[in-house]
Amino acid sequence: MALEKFVDSLPIMETAKPTHVDDKGAHYEIEMKEFTQKLHRDLKPTQLFGYNCQYPGPTIHAQRHQPVHVKWINNLPDRHFLPIDKSIHHLDMEPEVRTVVHLHGAETKADSDGYPEAWYTRGFEQKGPLFEREIYEYPNEQRAATLWYHDHAMGITRLNVYAGLEGLYLLHDKAEDRLRLPSGDYDIPLLIQDRTFNEDDGSLFYPRQPNNPGPNFPDPCIVPFFGGNTILVNGKVWPYLEVEPRKYRFRLLNGSNSRGYTLFLDNEQTFYQIASDGGLLRRTVPLTEFEFEPAERIEVIIDFSKHAGKTITLKNNLGPNADPENPIADIMQFRVTLPLKGSDRSRIPKHLSTIPCLRQNDVTKIRNLKLNGGVDHIGRALLLLDNRFWHDPITENPMLGATELWNIINVTNFAHPVHIHLIQFQVLGHQAFDLSLYNETGEIQLIGPMIPPKENERGWKDTIAAPAGQITKLICRFAPYAGLYVWHCHILEHEDYDMMRPMRVVDPTDDTPSPIPPDHGHNPDNDNGTPIERPRPNPPIDHDH
Template sequence: MSPTLEKFVDQLPIMNVLQPNHRTKDGPYYEVRMEEFRQKLHRDLPPTRLWGYNRQFPGPTFEVNQNKPIRVRWMNHLPNRHILPIDGSVHNVANEPEVRTVVHLHGSETRPDSDGYPEAWFTNGFKETGPSFSREVYEYPNHQRATALWYHDHAMGITRLNVYAGLAGMYIIRSEQEKALQLPAGKYEIPLLIQDRSFNQDGSLAYPRQPDDAADNLPNPSIVPAFLGDTIVVNGKVWPYLEVEPRKYRFRILNGSNTRDYQLSLDSGQSFYQIGSDGGLLKRTVKLEQIGVEPAERVDVIVDFSKLKGKTVVMRNNLGANADPNDPTGEIMQFRVTKPLSRKDTSKIPRHLSRIPSLKQNNITAIRQLKLVGSTDEYDRPLLLLDNKKWHDPVTEKPELGATEIWSLVNVTNFTHPIHIHLIQFQVLDRQPFDLERYNKDGKIVYSGSVTAPALSERGWKDTIAAPSAQVTRVIAKFAPYTGDYVWHCHILEHEDYDMMRPFTVINPDE
């Protein structure tokens, strides 16, 4: 249990925008060091030992232009011992270096050798110890739509620990088309990276060594099936406040938590105007009183404070009807409409935002039914799998380059999984409920309700989607522009690490 910390006493930090080290004929070149450092996360907490990109938590924000490639040299300067408990029984981790990293730019259409393949990790002293297929310099083409991506660690078997230690940051692609919409910009556009953490009394990160109900035979440390911190952190501050002017603001919201999903609302009763999702702008603005955000999902929203001069507004997290009323995670941060209007607000909330051509018109070359299943391991721990296969089983999904496929995600577990597919942005087709009790008896999928279209907020480009329990969630994707080895997985990091991640290979049939 974290120490009791007063809310809304620290100002929201804004991550600095990273500048390139130099520019070359191939575009801007950046160098980013992963290092251990200490950072004060709350007024009343001692500085917390963290890992961060360029000694920051969260890491600095990349701002790049569409169709302008960049190169980034990711350098591991971390210590040889981890600051969090490592379960050596997962993915042969006990036989690997304790501290390993590899960076994944989440949502990026990137060649496989720059995608952050989980086994392409490297250590401090890269040249001597890194696997032969790992590399430090990554190339990001940025040829996709303007959007907010994020970068985070993706090392096999310890992603949950590396991200929890602080290895995450935002990456924003800009375009001229988006600028023409006159959305709130500059200091009125703010990233909000929301995470949950738990702390010890000395300010250090608290993360469980074993599940609460650990059996005597469990490894110690042992991976836990989920992690919910008891403290909310936004942009590296615990329950911060932000002073705003009485005008419109654009917030690029990212759920960077390991397991926790958020149901966001404003206690003023006003609406969010959602203009974008994982893959950029929606077709039309969607007015919402509450927005659900699963781990790794991004939502792009406008909030209008123009009629709230002198007021305070709390962004809340709806924990549900049966939640403990004293649970502090029901609040995220506070907005104080106390700054004077610096100039007239000429920004807009457009009704029409962008064109999103449907992939349904494409020739569909494969329809895959992929089950999200639960089992147990030799220690009777939960073992969640994709299509009942483990990471090291042979690759079974081999879409052809340029092919359009439908993936039906059949969730036969009893909770939602946020599913992320690397390389591509996909579209959500629909969901349909089935009788889970019947499935558990005889293994048959019997539908129990009609097909429902995706929510208006899900009708853009997505790279991570909520696949609810006892439902079939169908997505459609064109597998391009690169061939090679990629992965798809649940983005609950405790699930991804063990063993809810699978490789897939995009193949060129002509080769």
């Protein structure tokens, strides 16, 4: 379906309204429902799941040190409209439509983090084995940042997010306010996603099986990667935004399931990056192009003051050999057609914030963690963290307050955006190694010196691209809460099968027993009591996407 680009204006998500505010903070009730929404002038209304019948969901604005309490209410139907592979994670024994909300990038207690097995169904009728509470609490003690909320239910995160279950959570503070950054109408979120639509009725298309499925593949069967052929920003297909000739702040979020982007402006003007996942950088970083993996946030200032009357397109660099007619080379348009309402008193500061360096901390443990790719017992693509399945015993048990060095060793042939819950970490650099030699012998042979982090990777991060054939070095302090969390690849098709692992942050002073996930503490048994030996994946697959 060839949809005409730049015919719909960019929508701005509505602001969520609290039901009440008291001395404990702001209280919200946000409902998940099935509904239809028009995503393009020429499309019929599209069936979606959404928060408060909106796609994306309403934006929650919060202030630092002022807690927020949200009752995430599941009023979705019993059956999903997207194809569920019920052969993974015992989904044939679970309700079809399950949800649990993760506030991505937030420092929250474990019982409000959205653990994948803390799911629940409509009206909390059925609950997952790790369900603990109906109302989630977000303390908001961290610095200002662009966070986002999305579904995190075990085995179907890719489908629930693709169906529309995501929204923004903007945390503000006084330190940021003092910088005189563009604000109010000039502070605009851009949630970028890709989708494919069925031509007959405008419904969402999602593949039932991989291309060329094996004879023993189930139907439906999970796919290892899915890239749509249509770009949406804030829930609208290839929109345009009319702007004044002045400075604007844009909060960009890559909300796609699998696709990364390399963004630039077609007039070659400069982005001024001011923030990443965990808030403000130390100093502003001028860029003409930047890479942008799933779940990453990048905040930039664009100055339109010298471009009155011009049309500027935000583009996606697909590489030197790309098809020039590929539709995903375009993201959206800026039309500098509005009159200037008043003098622009906003600034592009050189210095933004002070970020303490975690290198000063004592490192208590170094972990070498591989990103593995292979095929399962029926030949289906299988992605793992450190060659372990989700239900294998927990191996990452950092102590509360401890600082650890995580070496993410990517032995697959494509990049993975790695996300660690609870914390914001710092990137120390990337070290290349000979991937061909590793595939032949299993030996890690380093190549050249360590590559320092990019200028715009030197702030607080919760998601980082781990390139193929490189060791991505992260320094992490595990605080402020103990409990059960996860870390995973944020390509959602990988996360669902099976590139996600539990992580327990241990408080040595607390004797209270914490929840034990099913099968994690020991190997599960057969009916006769003998341990089940899970088959490890076969050698790496050719999965270059």
